Amino acid sequence: xxxxxxxxxxxxxxxxxxxxxxxxxxxxxxxxxxxxxxxxxxxxxxxxxxxxxxxxxxxxxxxxxxxxxxxxxxxxxxxxxxxxxxxxxxxxxxxxxxxxxxxxxxxxxxxxxxxxxxxxxxxxxxxxxxxxxxxxxxxxxxxxxxxxxxxxxxxxxxxxxxxxxxxxxxxxxxxxxxxxxxxxxxxxxxxxxxxxxxxxxxxxxxxxxxxxxxxxxxxxxxxxxxxxxxxxxxxxxxxxxxxxxxxxxxxxxxxxxxxxxxxxxxxxxxxxxxxxxxxxxxxxxxxxxxxxxxxxxxxxxxxx
Numbered sequence: 399x400x401x402x403x404x405x406x407x408x409x410x411x412x413x414x415x416x417x418x419x420x421x422x423x424x425x426x427x428x429x430x431x432x433x434x435x436x437x438x439x440x441x442x443x444x445x446x447x448x449x450x451x452x453x454x455x456x457x458x459x460x461x462x463x464x465x466x467x468x469x470x471x472x473x474x475x476x477x478x479x480x481x482x483x484x485x486x487x488x489x490x491x492x493x494x495x496x497x498x499x500x501x502x503x504x505x506x507x508x509x510x511x512x513x514x515x516x517x518x519x520x521x522x523x524x525x526x527x528x529x530x531x532x533x534x535x536x537x538x539x540x541x542x543x544x545x546x547x548x549x550x551x552x553x554x555x556x557x558x559x560x561x562x563x564x565x566x567x568x569x570x571x572x573x574x575x576x577x578x579x580x581x582x583x584x585x586x587x588x589x590x591x592x593x594x595x596x597x598x599x600x601x602x603x604x605x606x607x608x609x610x611x612x613x614x615x616x617x618x619x620x621x622x623x624x625x626x627x628x629x630x631x632x633x634x635x636x637x638x639x640x641x642x643x644x645x646x647x648x649x650x651x652x653x654x655x656x657x658x659x660x661x662x663x664x665x666x667x668x669x670x671x672x673x674x675x676x677x678x679x680x681x682x683x684x685x686x687x688x689x690x691x692x693x694x695x696x697x698x699x700x701x702x
Contacts, residue, residue: 419482422537426477426487429494429530430470436523437466451516469493481680484541484673487534494531498524539668542676544659548668549636553658553676557687558651561694563644567617569694570642570654573598579689582682598622605632612639619643619655634671637661654690656683 440447440463447459476486501524504510505517512520544550559566573596577583582602589597593614599606608628613621624638625631641657658679662668 419537419541422482422487422534422541423477425530425533425537426473426490429490429527429534430474430477432526432530433466433473434470437463437470439463440466450513450519452511452513482541483677484538485677487538488670488673491531491534491538494527494534498528498531501527535669538673539665541672548665550659550661551668551672551676553660553679553683555656555680555683555687556645556653557691558647558653559691559694561652563617563652566644566652566654566690566694569690570644571616571620573620573622576600579686579693580682581685582679607631607633613641615643617644634663634667635660636663654687654694656687 440459444456444459444463448454448456451459473490476483476490479486501520504512505521505524508517510516539548540546542551542553544552574586574588576586577600583600584603585601587599587601589599589608591597591611593616594611596611596614597608598611599608608625609622610625611620612623613619619641620643621639621641624635624640626633626635626638638658638660641655641659643655645653645655647653662672
């Protein structure tokens with residue numbers, strides 16, 4: 399993986415990333431509307447539904463109806479969040495799949511002693527739910543994907559800063575004290591070198607890893623590539639690189655930019671690990687950027 403800031407591929411793929419998130423939102427909202435409709439019908443037509451299914455017991459239809467309405471509201475709410483909480487989308491998708499699996503067991507095993515019309519209705523309802531689950535799964539696997547490759551992800555964060563470039567650079571290039579602003583890092587130890595080629599070890603709890611600086615452009619940006627090929631590397635990435643820099647927005651104001659490029663070892667990690675990792679990592683990065691912004695604007699230049 400080449401440094402993303404050098405190729406500027408992120409900007410070429412930003413529309414794809416935005417489109418992928420938009421598709422997830424659309425799937426969630428259709429899912430919510432379908433669930434609400436089914437739940438409302440079960441509540442409004444409880445007696446008729448019981449007759450259709452060949453039973454006089456009403457409470458199962460009422461209970462499922464209430465559950466579907468509550469599920470619909472929660473799914474719609476998640477679809478409005480910015481950014482999307484991918485872990486919540488994964489949970490919603492898992493619930494959809496459980497509905498499909500349960501429906502398949504009931505229909506194929508002939509459970510509950512229902513009428514043919516009841517079994518057919520259960521099977522028919524499971525079809526769109528399965529479609530929602532598949533669409534959401536596809537969206538999750540391609541969320542934040544780089545160049546359409548689900549295993550490669552790019553996470554970008556920016557924040558405006560009211561300070562001069564020298565003050566900003568002094569703050570963000572203080573790599574030995576990175577743990578003071580990054581809540582997921584407990585300590586950083588400088589191993590060797592300066593600028594490009596510099597090596598450092600980062601510690602997080604009982605885990606640690608070594609990084610090498612691959613780009614060092616004073617006043618502009620720098621990158622560190624993690625040695626993911628080390629035998630004791632603790633995370634499921636086959637490649638990981640972070641880039642930190644100073645850019646300007648459309649009005650010429652300075653911004654701190656932070657980009658993480660990563661590649662997962664397997665597609666299973668993409669679907670089951672990335673949603674939780676990304677949701678946990680975003681607030682860490684936002685807090686880090688806020689801390690850097692505060693230090694730069696207060697001109698807290700690190701002491702050498």
